[in-house]
Amino acid sequence: MIAIDYKDCRAAPEGVLLEGVGCFSLPEILDCGQAFRWRAIGEDSYEGVACDRFLRLSMEGDRLLFHGIGMEEFEAVWRDYFDLSRDYGALRERLAADPVLEKAMAFAPGIRVLRQPPWEALCSFILSQNNNIKRIKGLVERFCDCFGEEREGIRAFPTPERIAALEPDDLAPVRAGFRAKYLVDAARRVVSGEVSLSLPYTLPIDEARAHLMQIHGVGVKVADCALLYGFSRVECVPKDVWINRVMEQLYPDGFPEELADVAGIAQQYLFHYARCCPDALAARGAK
DNA sequence: CGCCAGGCTTCTA
DNA sequence: TAGAAGCATGGC
Numbered sequence: 001m002i003a004i005d006y007k008d009c010r011a012a013p014e015g016v017l018l019e020g021v022g023c024f025s026l027p028e029i030l031d032c033g034q035a036f037r038w039r040a041i042g043e044d045s046y047e048g049v050a051c052d053r054f055l056r057l058s059m060e061g062d063r064l065l066f067h068g069i070g071m072e073e074f075e076a077v078w079r080d081y082f083d084l085s086r087d088y089g090a091l092r093e094r095l096a097a098d099p100v101l102e103k104a105m106a107f108a109p110g111i112r113v114l115r116q117p118p119w120e121a122l123c124s125f126i127l128s129q130n131n132n133i134k135r136i137k138g139l140v141e142r143f144c145d146c147f148g149e150e151r152e153g154i155r156a157f158p159t160p161e162r163i164a165a166l167e168p169d170d171l172a173p174v175r176a177g178f179r180a181k182y183l184v185d186a187a188r189r190v191v192s193g194e195v196s197l198s199l200p201y202t203l204p205i206d207e208a209r210a211h212l213m214q215i216h217g218v219g220v221k222v223a224d225c226a227l228l229y230g231f232s233r234v235e236c237v238p239k240d241v242w243i244n245r246v247m248e249q250l251y252p253d254g255f256p257e258e259l260a261d262v263a264g265i266a267q268q269y270l271f272h273y274a275r276c277c278p279d280a281l282a283a284r285g286a287k
Numbered sequence: 288c289g290c291c292a293g294g295c296t297t298c299t300a
Numbered sequence: 301t302a303g304a305a306g307c308a309t310g311g312c
Contacts, residue, residue: 033293129294135310136293177308182295219295240293271293291311298305 003087006064009074016066016074023088025110026059032272033133034114034229036124036140049144051077051117052156083112083232095259095266100250104273104280111272113265114229118197119190120157121230122212125222126182142174143183163187182217189215200231208233234264242274243267249281 007020026046030038038048045058055078056067066074079085092109095101105111116124127139147158147166164187171180189195195215200208208231212223224238237243237255247255250270259266273280 125293128292130292130307131294131309132292132311134292134312138310175309178295178306179308217295221294225293238293241291242293275293289312292309294307296305296307299303300301 003090004084005088006084009071011071012065014065015068016071016078018064018066019062021059021062021064023092023110024059024064024082024112025108026057028108028110028272029082029112029114032108032111032268033275034268035116036133036137037144049154049156050120051081052151052154053077054152054154080115083115086112088112091262091265095262095269098256098259098266101259101266101269104269104277107277107280108269108272111268113232113234113268115232116229117157118200118226118230119160122186122197122218122222122226123157123183125225125229126186126215126217127176127179128225129179129217129222139174139176139179143171143176146171146173160187160190164191179217182215185216186218200227200233205233205235209236228264228267234262235260236264237267238264240271242271245281246270246274 005021005023006018009016009018026044027040030046030048031040035050037050038046041047041056042058044060045056047054047056049055053073055069058065058067066078069078092105095105123143124136124140127143128136131139144155144157147162148155149159163183166184168181168184171183174180176183186195190197195211200211203211205227208227209220209223212218212226213220218226221238221240224236227233228236228238255263
């Protein structure tokens, strides 16, 4: 048995139940700016749509329940989505060698980096540009409501084929502004095969980034977000205003090189720490 | 009202 | 090649 962050996993009457769960916090994972279709529905309980499936989760202590699903769906979809095959316990020990990360991880020990479908991550972060998280959620939701296929009461994520057939003006109801044309361009390049949704998993990271940046409206930041959150390239560190502040103030001599292969996961702890911990950074306020 | 937001493209010097 | 302007929209 490999060392992972839960001790037991079984089918229960209410769904799939994980026990002895560590390194896992629903609010820290689902509300830290990596995915935008989840919403809190109570105390440590969330619901949302990802991978074109609806899911409700709740956590009590070290017990995590995936409501209304069976083991097949858990194994086929959600174990991977929540990165439950990665040993965050061991990873956190490694990252804790760095004193800044030690603080950041103490602030939010339950963060994980999701493995989202690449197309969903790409579109979400195209919509994210020059926006705040609150508004990004609204944009993604309207994008799905307007152009996602309805299946059993939920909206799948809009397919590249559907979006490629539209003109930017057709996206007006999303109110994405100048980002609408970027979504259409991304969809058309994916449909034509010019942009691959599989190559970036394995290309050398600089080539993977350049590959995605063929899309009009995808720059370094959005490409890195798609690589990290969509293609699981955990060496990738998207550099937004918060991470820039972290690097300037907390890593004046640079980020530790020996952690470069997992810097993207470290980045997620640091991003959340910088945004939400009042005294993480000097005189910037948190919110 | 003004400032800012998990930026990118285009223009200008 | 670097720096600034413009872009759409809305939260606070």
